[in-house]
Amino acid sequence: MAFDFSISERVEVQRQRIEDFVAAELIPLEQQVFRDGWTDALRTDLQARARAAGVFAPQAPAELGGGGFRFDEAAVLLEEAGYSLLGPVALNCAAPDEGNIHLLHLTATAAQRERYLVPLASGEVRSCFSMTEPPPGAGSDPSALRTRARRVDGGWVLNGEKWLITGADGAAFSIVMALNEGDDVAEGATMFLVPTDNPGFVLGDHLNTIDGTFLGGHLQISLRDCFVPDEDVLGEPGSGFAAAQVRLAPARLTHCMRWLGAARRAHDIAVERAVGRELFGSPLTGLGMAQALIAENEVDLHAARAMLWHTAWVLAEGSRTSEESSRTKVFVSEAVCRVVDRAVQLAGGMGTSEELVLGRIYRDIRSFRIYDGATEVHKMSIAQRTARRAAKRVQARGVGA
Structure with missing residues (x-):
């Protein structure tokens, strides 16, 4: 048995390039973007x-013009990109485009x-992923999907409502999940590629969420007799739930990578500030309660990275990683939120401000404990798998008795 956590020279060189790019090109622009918001013109400029x-x-x-790094190597590089909230967009590794690039690469036809895929990977266009629905529709439970796809001559007609669709404003197309209906089609859900200028794909209001750095916002979408030709079915009809897992497990891990970088940035900001502050006759870093915050952050960051690297390696080696990715998503999403919360506390009043960046990271990172499977849903899945394994052991002992 061998455990190798070394980083290859190629990956380290690229990590350093990303670190230098973030420091020189992105961090100086953060306050402008926090104040004025993202634009596609700025995205195009930064990607160039x-x-x-x-x-x-x-x-x-x-x-496709990308770096071609393995998934476990990407864990190092996407963490570095996440050190600035502008990094994932600038490097075209942000959600939802990153997950859609992965899914299309594995499942799309040549046409x-x-x-x-080609214009998405190059940054020529943006995309979105339309699965989440208003209650009682699909959210953390995809089986509650209520959007329907009906077979018609030459294609399908979609009807339903979606919401919290990240990046929809300005996206060129969406991957839409819908449940098949009718006796003449396979049971289950299907994924459809829908250009956003399709008259049946109707953009609704922006939902005013607590985060503010996702380009294109989080929108309501109405599918109103939306016709999709057969050539724009992604994968096989009825295979939508299986295809979603192809996307969701890696996508939740790349979220972990990016947010780990942001949490490390928050920790660095807070500790560097604490080093230069004196309170009650002592440097802040010499006070026991401040030291506890710093140490707890160091432990959480290290543990999150180790867990993430292992799961990314399992996926890169070709395993499905459903259970590993659930465990990692739970731990990392909770850990990075703890890290940022402690960083805000350590920095004091200015920790709540966007001028110190901590306030914006704090706002943006909170939703990570909900999207791509809420913590509680992943815990339920982990517990159910554990219970099934225990039941099999008990049954085996009973049979052998």
């Missing part, structure tokens, strides 16, 4: 800079790759 610096899309296949 990232391409020129040789750091664009490290996780994307090389044949779909040319029409949808």
